Amino acid sequence: MQFTINGQVHEADVDIRTSLLDLAREHLGLTGSKKGCDHGQCGACTMIVNGRRINSCLTLAVMHQDDDIVTIEGLGGPDALNPLQRAFVTHDAFQCGYCTPGQICSATAMIEEARMGWPSHVSERLDGDVILDNDEISERMSGNICRCAAYPNIVDAIREVAEAGA
Amino acid sequence: MREVRMDGPYRPAALGASAQGLLGRPVDRYDGAAKVSGTAGYAFEGAPEGTLYGHVVGAEIGAGRVLSVDVAAAEAMPGVVAVIHDDPRMPSGEANSEHAPKVGPADRIHHYGQPIAIVVAESQEAARAAAGAVRIDYAPSEGRFDSRAAEVEHDHKLGFLPTIRRGDLDAALAEAEVVFDERYATPVHFPAALEPHATIAWWDGDRLTVRASLQIVGAARTAIAVALDMPEAKVRVLAPYVGGGFGGKTGVGPETILAAIAARRTGRPVKIALPRRQIAYLGHHRTDTVQRLRIGCNRDGRISAIAHEGVAAQKEDRTFLEPIPFGTLPLYAGKVRHFATSLVRVDLPGTGAVRAPGEAIGTFAIECAMDELAERLGLDPIELRRRNEPETDPLSGKPFSTRRLLDCYDEGARRFGWDRRAATPGSVREGEWLIGAGMAASLRGNFTVKSEARVTLDADGRAVIETDMTDIGTGTYTILAQVAGEMLGLGVDRIDVRLGDSEMPPSAGSGGSFGAGSSASAVALACEDILAELARRMNAAPEELSLKDGVVTAGGRSTPLADLVRGKPIVASGRMGPGKESKATSQASHGAHFCEVAVNGVTGEVRVRRMLGVFDVGRVLNEKTARSQIVGGVIWGIAYALSEDGVVDVRSGRFVNPDFGEYHVAVNADVPQIECHFIEEVDDHANPAGAKAVGELGISGAGAAVANAVYNATGVRVRDFPITLDKLLPGLPPV
Structure with a gap:
């Protein structure tokens, strides 16, 4: 499958049980988004999907093939903070x-x-x-x-x- | 190696003399850019290629025995590499440097959730699914799950604080003109750091590397070596970034030992991050307490006798005991003094250190008691405290190293506008809201712990600081850079700080609020050695040197630091430890909290409107990070007073609410803007850095200030924390 994260297209072969959070952290090396509870209770995994903030631990990766996903890595690196x-x-x-x-x-x-x-x-x-x-x-x-x-x-x-x- | 034991007051001359002007300044965090960009690597991140995922299978009963473990179905599932339940080193609970965990194969169940097996698989999803397929047969037995129903042991040897019985309490209370005697209760508290307990473990031959979320790297290395029965020198522990600890990561969780066992068995790196609800069972929590506070005084409020006794819970094989009255020991005058913590043994996960063991919950009793007593005497709560401010430690008779508590009261009262408080409870209304104000003293004991650091001044005139100290959000990276920058005349951008690696010089670690003072002192001592060498190269005495922005000046000559190093790096080490002075003086940080609340007269909802505190923490190493730590602690106090409430199902030994959905830590909307001010007096008796405890001071007494404000607003005194709506409603005045 293809995922557009921070404007970049990533290919990944993911388990249907994989959350969007785990896709980023465990498959694509985007570990900026954090897992605090995995139950949508803490907000550490917040990403911006199609302009809206969501708990990425509460949604499956396979539901986001055509979405525009932004994570902390897309907002600014350590030498170019926004x-x-x-x-x-x-x-x-x-x-x-x-x-x-x-x-x-x-x-x-x-x-x-x-x-x-x-x-x-x-x-x-x-x-x-x-x-x-x-x-x-x-x-x-x-x-x-x-x-x-x-x-x-x-x-x-x-x-x-x-x-x-x- | 420059070594200083605190056998007397000590202050490195260069700590105050440098021209750099860095120390104490509100410098931005050294690790700030890494953290806001998501590039700081925590325990579960940066695993080697080919790392497997582990999932811990926990016991589904609270007491009894395991009859059989059937792993066949789990092993047959796709992606599963191994299911391990028979390793003789399988831990049943948390380890620390003194105690390896009880090992298995765990046929005896000590508490619900105790590890029985670990599933290792190619993916997180496969490991989790297979964990659910492990079949365990049990023979359950009666468990002691209700700490309030268990038998109380008064004669025990647990904990670091012995029972203290000074003078005849009964006689003193019989003679006293006024006797106060009330009981208070606090619930189970979870540390609940946002980063889960997590580990990556890998082997290189017979050498083990563990990357984990830990507060104290050196102690962890020892504990891991003991638990796995291997030489300490073959264990390396890494914890460069730690997503909060709050005491919960002072030990080594069973998941770390399990990951190492699984990595050995499978021949591949293994990583485990505990699911949120499992953390409560594999880590530790703060015991619930019941406390009795008795005070005898005369009609002027002069205390003659004070007794603070409580009951704390612990599981069978652990030796920690919450030192409930610890903060009360040196707080107020009074000749007769009794302090004790009794024990109940329970079949629950272990209790342990959570932010400010003792003070965090003990201050609910003593500081509410002082508020109640002041009202009975017709005195202002500050005046009662002032009349009982001791000149020397009221228990040991030792002089205080530094104690600015009266100044904290005065400045806090002035800034808060305490004189505008209506002394009569329930007398101020704004529409349907009842308004009240309360205050409380804050005290946290100061500890000095052996700590070592190495500082290298390299050929470019940059300094590198190395120590196995951790930064759990406390600001260690930043303050160590400031100390070295101050002494060596370098900006923070010219300093590299390397932490959280057991290969580096051993430090105090993060815990007990001793980390900053202890590790900063080690860095300061190392810098003193570097200055001595620089002076030698300048043909000057160390006290003649002036260092600023990478230039050394002595006797009218100025030389760039880099030229002095001349391609030959200067390496120096410092080691600081407690000594005679640490024992000869009574050391603590102090403060005063002030709080304004609004309580809805119809619903009982409590809103904290304002909190303000003034604190005496010795030298402030960084005004910004110190303030943040205090404010964070104050907010914990608000949540302890109003919402945090770990509930045990006494039928099963399970926690009812071990997650953020049901265990209510403070969220943004619960918290107003909070004012924090410091009264700075460098404490040369404490350590060479002159800094006292900060991280646990803010929580101490903060909740009591909230409780006292709620009483002032409503006239309802709740002594069973947290103060929830149901406890307020029956007593609220008519609308």
């Missing part, structure tokens, strides 16, 4: 770093969701522009667990980038 990655470093928005690729992928798609005006549980209104303040960011990022609990710094990093791009 603004969100840089903001995570300067705000110390991680400690052990294990949840970090998922946090960054999640935040990338989340900023787009807000731009499209999608409301959240804490939004005052269901229509109109979304302002990504601390409460909105916290709410929208609560699918990504950080056991080191860098949450306040994660909020600061995302807000800085969201505000700069607004």
Whole structure:
């Protein structure tokens, strides 16, 4: 089968039981996406598929033959960090770093969701522009667990980038 | 080798004298770019070609015996290479440097989930499917699964903290004008690091290499060698990046031993990452506790007697015991002092060190008790604490190395606006929300642990730091680079830090909040030796040297560092260990937590609105990473107070909720912005780096501050943690 990840086409002969996460990590050498729970409870495996953030541990690889898949490796390498990655470093928005690729992928798609005006549980209104303040960011990022609990710094990093791009 | 035992105060002259201005600065993490780009390699990543996948088959009963294991169906499944259940070294649980795990073949079941077999296959999917096809027959027996129903042993030899009985408690309480006596309970806590326990094991002849998620590489090497009955020198352990530990990775999990056994048997590398729910059974958890807190004092609140006693659980073959009253020992004055942790033996997975053993849960009792006592006395909670601030260690009489607790109270109260708190509980409302504020003291004992490091100044004038120390998210890479940079006059970009390899000089490892101070000291000592050699090459005395941005200046002469090295690298080692001073002084980090909560008067929902803390941690090695560690600990305290609650099914010995879906660690929306401030006083008695414990300080007392704020908001005192809605609702004031 063929998979398009970070704009590159990969060939892989995968077991039908293989998750999208395990395809990337175990077959294609893309180990940036992490496995924390394998049950969609922690968000460490978050990838961006066709523009939307998903838990890649909860979906089978064989379902994504024609999809546009983006992982942390597609956002910026260590020598070419994108603004969100840089903001995570300067705000110390991680400690052990294990949840970090998922946090960054999640935040990338989340900023787009807000731009499209999608409301959240804490939004005052269901229509109109979304302002990504601390409460909105916290709410929208609560699918990504950080056991080191860098949450306040994660909020600061995302807000800085969201505000700069607004 | 420059070796310093802490037989007296010690501070390397160059640690404060350098012109580089790097130490303590909020420098970005050395490993930051690797972590945000997903290129940092954790335990399960970077396996050699041809690595097989292992899946551990665990016991499906909590107590009893194994009658038979039938692996025929599993072995016949596609992709399966081996199913192993008969190796005499099969571990039944976690190992550490002192104890190899009990071995099998495991016919006796000590706890649910105990490893019975390991399936090895060409793919993860095949291994997992075949694990489900292993047939095990059991003879179940009655297990001791309910820690609250088991018999309590008062006379035992477990744990590092002995029973302390100073003075006649009954007489002191009988004489006291005011007697406080309450019981508190805390549940099972899981460390729940986000990276699963994982291992890759491979053999090269009779040499074993293990890449694993571990906090203490040296101890792991010893434990693996003992468990596999092989020489330590033939075991290499790698842990360059560790996805969180929180105590849960201080030992060596059975999966590491199993991977090594399976790799030997199959002749190929084997890797295992434990599924999330299995981690709870193959790793350790923090015991649940019941605690009794008794205080006798006069009407002014001056304490004459204090007793902090509790009960902790442990399985049959383990010797650790949660030191429940550890943080209370030096916290408040009082002549009569009783401290004890009693034991219940259970047939559950082992209990062990989880972030701040003792203080994390003991402070729920002592710090809520002080809040309750203050109210009974009509005193402000800070004033009660101030009146009982001891001048010397109230138990040992030793001087404190450094103790700025009163300053933490004062600065915290001022920054938080404590004077605006309404002392009467349940008296502040905002619509349907009840608002309250609480505070608590924070204390975590400071340990000094032997640590070694090697620093090489190479021909390009770059420095390389090597030690087997780990960075489990604590910031080790960064602070070691800062210490060396400060002393050698180099920017962080001119320094390479290599960690987590047992071939490198042995360090303290990460645990007990001793890692930063101990390993940074070893690096500082190595740098002192390098400075001595540089001085010799400059024909100057070491104290004449000034180093900045790769240039050495002495006596008006400036020379690039690289020229001084002249193609001949300077290699130096430092070793630091505890000594007489470590025993002669009472050492701890301190702090004060302040919390504001809103409790919904209708639903009982608790929202933490603000948390603020002021902390005394000795020298702050990196203001940014130290703050992050404290804030992380504070958030653990919030979750301990409100949501984390490991539940044991007392009928089966299974955990009801060993995953992130049902065991509720804090998520982003649970947490407000958190303020953390430091009162910095370099502690020359602690270690050459002058740094005290940080990683476990934030959690100590934080939950109690939340609980005290909830009481202040509602008038409901919950002593059985966590404070969930069902416990608040019956007592909430009328809406």
